[in-house]
Amino acid sequence: MEQLLPMVIEEYNVFKQFIRELYKQTPLQEYTKSLDIFDTAVLVSIISIIGLWAIRNLNFPNKDYNQSFFGYLKAQIFLFFVNYCPGVNSYIEKQKQNALQSFSDSMEKMTTKKTLKLPENGIDTDTIMDKLNEWVERDIKHYGSGKVSGSLYVMPDKQFIKNAQDFCKNFLYSNPLHPDLWPATRQMEAEVIRMTGDLFGQEKESIGIVTTGGTESILLGMLAYRNWGEQYKGITNPNIVIPETAHAAFYRAGEYFKIQVRIAKVNQTTFQVDVNDLRRQIDSNTVCIVGSLPNFGYGIFDPIEQLAQIAKKKKIGLHIDACLGGFTAIFAKDHGVDLGKFDFTLDGVTSISCDQHKHGLAPKGVSTVLFKTKQLRESAFFSIATWSGGAYAAPSMQGSKCGVGVAGAWFTMQSIGKKKYIEYSKKIMDATQLLAKQLSEIPEIQVCGNPQINCVAFISKQSWLNVYAVHEILTHQGWTISSVQKPAGIHISITQQNVSNLKQYVHDIKAAIEKIKANPQEYKKGGEMGTLYGTTQKIPDSKLAGQALKVYLDSLLKI
Numbered sequence: 157m158e159q160l161l162p163m164v165i166e167e168y169n170v171f172k173q174f175i176r177e178l179y180k181q182t183p184l185q186e187y188t189k190s191l192d193i194f195d196t197a198v199l200v201s202i203i204s205i206i207g208l209w210a211i212r213n214l215n216f217p218n219k220d221y222n223q224s225f226f227g228y229l230k231a232q233i234f235l236f237f238v239n240y241c242p243g244v245n246s247y248i249e250k251q252k253q254n255a256l257q258s259f260s261d262s263m264e265k266m267t268t269k270k271t272l273k274l275p276e277n278g279i280d281t282d283t284i285m286d287k288l289n290e291w292v293e294r295d296i297k298h299y300g301s302g303k304v305s306g307s308l309y310v311m312p313d314k315q316f317i318k319n320a321q322d323f324c325k326n327f328l329y330s331n332p333l334h335p336d337l338w339p340a341t342r343q344m345e346a347e348v349i350r351m352t353g354d355l356f357g358q359e360k361e362s363i364g365i366v367t368t369g370g371t372e373s374i375l376l377g378m379l380a381y382r383n384w385g386e387q388y389k390g391i392t393n394p395n396i397v398i399p400e401t402a403h404a405a406f407y408r409a410g411e412y413f414k415i416q417v418r419i420a421k422v423n424q425t426t427f428q429v430d431v432n433d434l435r436r437q438i439d440s441n442t443v444c445i446v447g448s449l450p451n452f453g454y455g456i457f458d459p460i461e462q463l464a465q466i467a468k469k470k471k472i473g474l475h476i477d478a479c480l481g482g483f484t485a486i487f488a489k490d491h492g493v494d495l496g497k498f499d500f501t502l503d504g505v506t507s508i509s510c511d512q513h514k515h516g517l518a519p520k521g522v523s524t525v526l527f528k529t530k531q532l533r534e535s536a537f538f539s540i541a542t543w544s545g546g547a548y549a550a551p552s553m554q555g556s557k558c559g560v561g562v563a564g565a566w567f568t569m570q571s572i573g574k575k576k577y578i579e580y581s582k583k584i585m586d587a588t589q590l591l592a593k594q595l596s597e598i599p600e601i602q603v604c605g606n607p608q609i610n611c612v613a614f615i616s617k618q619s620w621l622n623v624y625a626v627h628e629i630l631t632h633q634g635w636t637i638s639s640v641q642k643p644a645g646i647h648i649s650i651t652q653q654n655v656s657n658l659k660q661y662v663h664d665i666k667a668a669i670e671k672i673k674a675n676p677q678e679y680k681k682g683g684e685m686g687t688l689y690g691t692t693q694k695i696p697d698s699k700l701a702g703q704a705l706k707v708y709l710d711s712l713l714k715i
């Protein structure tokens with residue numbers, strides 16, 4: 157109880173600050189200059205009435221976002237302004253247009269001669285091949301630069317890449333939806349599941365689905381729990397409890413499949429999920445909980461064994477998101493590192509997502525979701541026996557699909573083999589731990605938690621150091637790294653491409669910090685990233701902030 161009052165006061169101060177900010181940005185300021193006491197009293201009454209109306213009539217609390225009371229109120233007042241004040245509305249529209257323009261400008265810089273219409277007559281192959289060379293040259297510029305976080309995971313080995321391309325190109329026209337016509341792709345798919353399941357402790361038989369990527373693997377996993385919950389437990393209003401650091405795909409599953417997403421806090425020292433907060437949020441409608449191995453943002457893996465105990469006790473699912481870490485972590489024991497149990501040998505784990513197209517080193521477009529039981533996997537399958545077009549069944553989200561993804565995974569797993577994967581895993585894990593150590597020796601920053609697998613993040617320890625400014629400076633030096641936001645930090649996902657260049661990374665970070673130290677005022681706003689996050693975080697309604705972000709997608713899809 158004694159903690160409550162300071163919390164309320166703090167919330168109130170944040171709220172007040174927000175109203176001030178909002179007020180400053182609207183034309184209201186002009187009007188209110190001329191108000192006298194009477195006008196002010198009327199205004200205050202009106203606002204109070206609106207506030208009371210909002211509390212009574214709006215759906216409180218906004219369950220999906222775990223908002224505090226004032227957070228919710230702030231969002232509602234903001235939405236009221238947006239919806240009913242023409243000034244605010246047009247202000248936001250203008251901001252959106254500005255953002256669209258600036259995104260479009262940066263896309264434009266990367267665009268060459270445009271095609272807007274289907275050519276009247278087909279273009280001859282030589283001309284198209286010239287274009288191919290141009291396309292490819294532009295797209296592979298960063299291959300081998302060693303300055304990219306994640307994104308491209310394969311070894312910088314031209315011959316290996318060529319072999320994979322040669323193998324895969326034969327399956328461009330295949331369609332595993334028709335196994336009778338493409339028996340080889342069907343077999344490769346089943347073998348990819350078998351090999352992957354075997355790695356994760358499915359000894360006798362593997363139960364999984366091959367997908368196009370981690371996102372689809374997670375979507376199918378969550379869909380399975382929703383359907384399973386409904387069929388076997390009668391849950392019609394399902395929820396999942398995920399760490400705040402879990403991948404965006406879980407939030408997307410919530411949106412797509414109408415599953416309520418409950419967010420468990422993350423410990424700000426260890427960056428692991430707060431197990432007590434997670435347990436507290438489980439109720440009779442919870443179908444599954446989630447742990448990351450590791451999470452994308454901070455590279456930390458959650459206390460999986462504790463989560464497994466909870467899942468077992470509550471008789472609900474536990475999904476392990478090993479999309480990023482799977483192919484690194486699973487080989488840790490083989491090179492003498494004990495990460496504890498996290499696969500199907502641990503009682504309580506009921507599904508695992510794992511990407512071949514990340515540290516599995518395969519070409520893009522392939523991942524696997526594994527299930528503990530066939531009953532659970534079946535809950536993710538789609539089938540309709542009575543469709544007018546004939547009996548229809550497909551395991552994943554796609555109907556017709558291309559066999560290239562599965563061929564790429566099959567080729568890569570066969571070609572690399574266990575010994576090499578162990579070697580790669582050791583190289584990546586050693587480099588990760590060394591990088592964390594070296595970064596932790598820089599006094600101005602703090603490494604997030606204890607990163608052990610393949611991703612390291614840091615935050616600023618100094619008030620004068622906006623960490624996004626480091627990002628800005630590194631970007632100008634040719635680095636493509638990611639910024640994270642809760643808390644503000646920078647991460648690098650270590651790959652076979654950049655693993656040998658991390659000394660340079662540490663050096664460049666130190667130099668960037670020195671540069672900022674010499675002139676902190678200039679870097680206060682943190683460059684482009686600082687502005688982006690600054691703006692989206694100022695919008696109190698997270699859905700509206702998300703909508704603002706969608707203008708980025710507009711610019712992507714525009715020519």
Ligand SMILES: *Cc1c(COP(=O)(O)O)cnc(C)c1O
Nearest residue numbers: 369370371403450451452479480
């Ligand atoms: C990359 C990633 C995903 C999603 O995978 P995509 O292949 O990008 O769809 C999910 N979880 C984690 C932890 C990831 O790093």
